[in-house]
Amino acid sequence: xxxxxxxxxxxxxxxxxxxxxxxxxxxxxxxxxxxxxxxxxxxxxxxxxxxxxxxxxxxxxxxxxxxxxxxxxxxxxxxxxxxxxxxxxxxxxxxxxxxxxxxxxxxxxxxxxxxxxxxxxxxxxxxxxxxxxxxxxxxxxxxxxxxxxxxxxxxxxxxxxxxxx
Amino acid sequence: xxxxxxxxxxxxxxxxxxxxxxxxxxxxxxxxxxxxxxxxxxxxxxxxxxxxxxxxxxxxxxxxxxxxxxxxxxxxxxxxxxxxxxxxxxxxxxxxxxxxxxxxxxxxxxxxxxxxxxxxxxxxxxxxxxxxxxxxxxxxxxxxxxxxxxxxxxxx
Numbered sequence: 001x002x003x004x005x006x007x008x009x010x011x012x013x014x015x016x017x018x019x020x021x022x023x024x025x026x027x028x029x030x031x032x033x034x035x036x037x038x039x040x041x042x043x044x045x046x047x048x049x050x051x052x053x054x055x056x057x058x059x060x061x062x063x064x065x066x067x068x069x070x071x072x073x074x075x076x077x078x079x080x081x082x083x084x085x086x087x088x089x090x091x092x093x094x095x096x097x098x099x100x101x102x103x104x105x106x107x108x109x110x111x112x113x114x115x116x117x118x119x120x121x122x123x124x125x126x127x128x129x130x131x132x133x134x135x136x137x138x139x140x141x142x143x144x145x146x147x148x149x150x151x152x153x154x155x156x157x158x159x160x161x162x163x164x165x
Numbered sequence: 166x167x168x169x170x171x172x173x174x175x176x177x178x179x180x181x182x183x184x185x186x187x188x189x190x191x192x193x194x195x196x197x198x199x200x201x202x203x204x205x206x207x208x209x210x211x212x213x214x215x216x217x218x219x220x221x222x223x224x225x226x227x228x229x230x231x232x233x234x235x236x237x238x239x240x241x242x243x244x245x246x247x248x249x250x251x252x253x254x255x256x257x258x259x260x261x262x263x264x265x266x267x268x269x270x271x272x273x274x275x276x277x278x279x280x281x282x283x284x285x286x287x288x289x290x291x292x293x294x295x296x297x298x299x300x301x302x303x304x305x306x307x308x309x310x311x312x313x314x315x316x317x318x319x320x321x
Contacts, residue, residue: 047223069226069227070226070228070229071229081220081224084221086242098229098230099227
């Protein structure tokens with residue numbers, strides 16, 4: 001279970017935001033609100049790119065706020081900047097193995113399969129990501145996130161640049 | 166921006182009592198030209214870095230990329246700018262006389278220094294030929310830099 005308890009965050013000079021939340025494994029939680037209400041900052045706190053003022057965030061009872069971004073049980077998809085634009089789609093997806101700590105022998109097959117599950121044809125994988133559409137780029141980032149395999153996925157603007165399916 | 170002659174003189178004063186200057190010529194000419202080109206190359210890199218760094222840092226942190234591996238993955242994003250910077254630095258160094266004048270010797274010369282010597286020895290034809298070669302080299306570097314910064318690229 002992902003548990004946020006009295007998590008308080010905010011930018012200097014702006015009103016603080018506070019949230020308590022419990023999300024069971026397999027559940028989807030949607031955080032919505034007007035522009036500027038702190039949604040992105042909340043994700044940045046969970047990702048480790050912003051320090052909350054107080055409170056705790058834990059996964060299966062273990063607080064992860066003190067951990068660096070790459071050790072947190074959370075994967076993130078931001079609105080943009082999820083890919084290294086100078087690399088091919090395949091290399092971007094394969095970066096998942098860096099976070100997992102080892103590159104399996106069948107890494108290439110895993111990359112192709114993860115991409116195929118999201119409707120990315122193998123032919124697209126060798127292209128630089130800048131040659132892909134916005135939706136295809138999001139799917140490349142999602143394929144990498146799936147391969148990382150962290151239990152919690154935080155996704156900013158879920159529908160941005162993606163097809164309904 | 167430090168004039169080449171000032172930098173060369175400073176290096177000369179610093180080092181001549183420790184080592185015979187000619188022994189360091191290769192390294193010092195290289196170092197001095199790198200230092201002299203640095204302000205121009207940095208101006209070339211800065212806008213790209215300002216645009217790239219926030220997103221790339223966040224992504225690299227999230228993926229656990231660190232040390233050499235991080236550099237290995239992220240540095241090619243600056244590839245075009247680095248190549249252009251290299252071409253620019255090479256073109257600038259082709260005009261350098263300030264450092265080689267102090268550290269050059271009969272065994273170690275550069276094209277501008279050779280040109281200067283030919284001129285002093287009334288070697289007009291040789292000097293003209295060398296000037297033509299240098300002009301050709303600068304044009305080559307210029308067009309190489311232009312070609313390298315073309316946007317259409319294949320898979321890397």
